[in-house]
Amino acid sequence: MIPLDWYLILAAALFALGLFGVLARKNAVAILMGVELMLNAVNINLLAFWRYRAPDQPVGMAFAVIVFAVAAAEVAVGLALFIAVYRRFNSVAADEINLLKW
């Protein structure tokens, strides 16, 4: 077996990439992609710990499935939000949606 740390580093790297995408991308859909990437990185992390620390317990698998479901629901809701925002502002650039500023 490859050492656990490699999976953790992978998850961390993916998470960092996702975080970078969320923070630096202008397009709202791209931000969602970044969020999705972060969620998947977290999933890898979770599954790695499951497989290496308590493989016989089903709780790890259940946890990962729930995360997937939540991610999917979240994307749906997010896209619905962006459609509403697009209808109002005619753009999905995140730095243009700043009505709630001071």
Next chain:
Amino acid sequence: MPTTTLLWLLPVFPLLAFVLIVLFTNRNKALSHTLAVGAAFLSWLGAMVIFVRALKIGPEALAEHPIHSWVNWLPTGDGYLKIGVMVDPLTAAVLFFVAWTIFMIFLYSVGYHNFGYPEGDHDQKGLPPHGATVVDAHGHKHRVPSIEPMYSRFFAYIGLFAAGMYLLAISDNLLTLFVGWEIMGLCSYLLIGFWFAKPSARAAGIKAFMTTRVGDVFMLLGIAYLYTATGTLSFPDIFKPETLHALASTPSHVLGLSAAGLIGVLLFIGTVGKSAQWPLHVWLPDAMEGPTPVSAMIHAATMVSAGVYMVIRMFPLLKAGSMNGAFFSPLAVMGFIGGFTALFAATIAVAQNDIKRVLAYSTISQLGYMVAALGAGSYIAATFHLITHAFFKALLFLGSGSVIHGMEHGVLHTGNHEVDPQDMFNMGGLAKKMPITFWTFLIGGFALSGFPVLTAGFWSKDEILSSSFFGGHPVIFWTLALAAFLTAFYTMRQITLTFLGQPRTPEAEHAHETPWTMTVPLMVLAFFALTAGWVGIPEHFPLLGGLLPNWFHHWVGATYEGLLEEMGWLEHLAEGSLVPLYTSLTVALGGLFFGWLVYKDVRSPDPAQDPLKKALGPVHTLLQNKYYFDELYGLIFIRPAYWLAEVFTFRWVDRGVIDGILHAIARVVFDLGKILAYGFDLPIISGAGDLIGNIVRTFGRAFRVVQTGRVQDYMVAAMTSVVAFGALVYYLLVFAH
């Protein structure tokens, strides 16, 4: 009805009339005068019943045991101050004349104020009525007298006045006497100033009240001193030999007078005010501003008589006060003031042209007679003259009112309102126009002059003159004799100018007699002016003496005879010489003759043509101006009083000092307020508040840049915090155990 109940009721009837008229019947003139005259009648009836009952008891018994009823009124330390009513012989005599004169005056007032005549054209309340125009059956317009606009009010006031007089007369103590005294003082103000829209009447009312008040203050001091010295104000308690002895022997440390002396002098000063003796005489002539029934009531029958009554009542005390021979002893003071006033006022009266003014000074003079008689020691003579004077002076005043009414008819007829209906020089020949008035006035005038035998005035004046002569007071005697001559002179002057000869003006031409409500009282009073003297014919009088007993002397003398005898003060005057009798006959008849002689040929209505004026020259002017006493008092009392009020108290103290202090306080407070407001409140307190606000705003402005509204910026912030927090936890967990 028991006598005491009746006695208590005497003042109640007129007082009730006053109350009812003021509260209820003011608008109804007929009802008001019915109430008032009815009350006067009831009191008259009661007084007559009491008088008859007193006569039945007899003088000695009545003096020994007066009809007396009292109540415990004010609780004092160990007892009560008692007040009550009393009838002794003096009271009975006083009640007689008071009841008659009051009743006659009330009746007279109905006619005087023109009841039955229409309301005037331009009459207003506060001014005398001015006449009304009536159109008769042929369409002719006549001016007739108009009814007094304040008719009911007049009857209310004289009702109160009568109540005060009755109260004074029946009192058995100095307190209720003083209450009655003051009620009459108030009413004199109200009635003299009755026509309040006339400034002269207002001023006269105030003058009367103020002047009598001066006297009243001293009287009250006397009453207070008496109470402190004896603990009682009741006459039966004061007039006991022990009390009088005690008062006579206690020194008062004032002017060498004993306690009795000082009390006597103080009480007498009250009489000086009330009975218009010099120097407090100035109010009485001005009081002629009031309607004539008022002049009769106040200045003849009642109020001024009250002053003399009080000193007659207090005679034993006055005598007690004069026993230690001090210079200002009450009787000496009274003798001087009385005699002086009698002569002083008589000299002024000869130079007066207003019919009422002559009578006013005459009253002052006659009251001087009574006071002088008391000073000479004869209270019986003083009482006698008091009673006869009340009758004939009331008669003369009411008669003058009748004359004035007649003249006013004439003035209404001719329409010439410049003519003064009261100026005797505008009259003349009225004997034919107004016969009843003339004959009654003549009787009154002769009584005043002391016309022998027939008139009451002769007997009372003679009594005074002889008691002063035989009592060893020659100065008083000759002063009064001279005054008697002047009295007869000015009286005949008055009668001649008013009634005899020919009318001097068209107004006098058109005068006519007054209605029965005015002439009947005149006739009744004339009856008394003739007959009242015959109850007091002295026994030693040549021819007539002894035919009728001297009832009066016996009756009134009994009041204090027992007491005086016990004190050893009873004087039995040696009656021998006929000097007083001849003197009084000479001065009376001589004065009357000269008065007629000098004035019978006066034709002109111009007062400058007065024969006496030509004879006396500047002296006449002095007399006509009343020796300038009013001006003198104005200078020494009135102007300083006004200065004190206007300049000192108002300008300097009130506006200057008091307002100055207030304004200064206000300024200090105001400036302090400004300092606090602008120096402290605004910068510091508001500043602190503003500062906090400013700080918050500044911080807010500084921090709000964080809210960009961009989601990614918020995400950055969140992630940075997570990293920092994670580092902190890592450090804590790994390194900081």
